[in-house]
Amino acid sequence: MEHYEPGYPVDNRTDGMRRRAFQSHLGDFELAAARVVARLTGERVVLQDDNSAPAMVDIRIDYPDRSPGYVEVVTDIDRSYAAMASAIRGQVQVPTPELGRVWYVTVSPAANIKQLKRELPDRLANVQLSGALFETVAWEQHLNLHDVEAVRALAASGVVRLASRPVVTDEEGKAIMYGKGAGGPAGQNWDAFNDWLATFLHDPRQVDVRAKLAATDAVDRHAFIGMSFSTPWAAYHTLSDDYQGLPSRPPKVPAEVTHVWVWSYPIGRCIAWFPETGWFDPSTRWATA
Template sequence: MEPFYPGQPIDSRTEAMRMRAFTSYLGDLELAAARVIARLTGERVIIQDDNRAQHMVDLRIDYHARPPAFVEVVADVEPSYAQMTQLVLREQEIVAPDLGRIWYVTVAQTVNLRALRSTLAGHLRALQDAGALFEHVGSADELLHNDHEVARRLAALGVVQILSRPARADEDPRILLYPCGVGGPAGPDWTAFNVWASEYLHDPKLVDVRHKLAATGASERHVFVALTFSTPWAAYHSLSDDYLELPDQPPGLPAEITHLWAWAYPIGRCLAWFPRTGWFDPSTQWATE
């Protein structure tokens, strides 16, 4: 058996499974979730779903003094958004020595990447020649109603934001592509967060998750949810690390789920709700390093 170090999960997956997870759109979410849970509890946390048995729950918490708990790890990702993001980031950089600048180009979910990549350097060269350098961020609306036809053409191709700056002496001029994110009002909105959580956890798409947890017969059945850029803004932004507040109401959990973890992955806060304690921030209660 793999040695146990408090705060470090035990990973029972094959090396091939780990590599697939590491190179996926979200990276190794199961490992990240297991690490959070291990640090909070100080208990033995095993990444146990190695594909050798059907319907195995992702993680098991082997408590020292009580029966084990089980955890399913899920991500709120809209498939077409995830696919677009992977395609953008797979070939994010376009070398463009003729531009002499660094261009940052953000694209919409509906972008035709092949058409855009084949013409983008030429379009940006035309903008530079016309003196339209976009040294301050140009939004989708600004592009759509711009005086320059090329800017309007870029908007039609799916560009939603654009910015440039001169290349430094140690930099090669290039274009950097980014997928669009989310945006909206600042500040936590716990009503919207709880509505999202309840709807997401009750969604028919998660029926297998709920059934797997129920089948364990355990008294503790956790779901660890990663919120992403395709999560509704009000829910995602409420977990920004700019805030310290906690939700003011318990989540509306399905009967199969007893504990909830929610992480604005990978850059926001992770909060947890346990029946006996309510909402809390695990980072303030680490049991281990």
């Protein structure tokens, strides 16, 4: 028997779908999005896409007094970035006891992680022999322009930042690999946010999102967008928890979309735009716990 509790979505997906979603780079973003929709609306929200029919919209909102609304969940994430981030999973440590240092190696989506792991000890040994220890680290390093050939070779392999320090007592040398994250100047930039959102919603790559919503012929057709570290920095950082405020103008939505949610996932703010209310912060309007 189906269990329903206000504020929590009903999940009709298969066990395999839930497991794959949980194991992905962003985790189960569909479930997180459905929880936000359920908390805000207070209605029965169903994760309905169980792959039993083609082009089924991800989420259905069951209203007691009118026809259902539908929500399609989509993330703005570059596939190569997702592959890199899944391979790194936070960080990867490569033992390099012979180096006597701890190296911090940040890689881009262009890096071949398996190959780089095998080659790092020798490559970093060459960097150390050159005297380039990167003990003082600038934000913009431009390793591809470095004077040392061994450093430029690492850059050509997808390494974008380097730092190191001597080992401490009872510690062995190692290289710690990180995936490249978003970064850039601090500051809230609603113009950059609006430009990114308009481009994303109208992008040919989102044609399936628009088509699935249009096919419902519903009055309420929501696009729930998850930003990621591969979203342009100025737009992504604008929804940082460090800031408040909302966009001053409505989004440029395609005809197939009537409502928009944007979440700087997983550590930023979620905001939404409804045609009858404009932009708002759902966390200030929860209908349920």
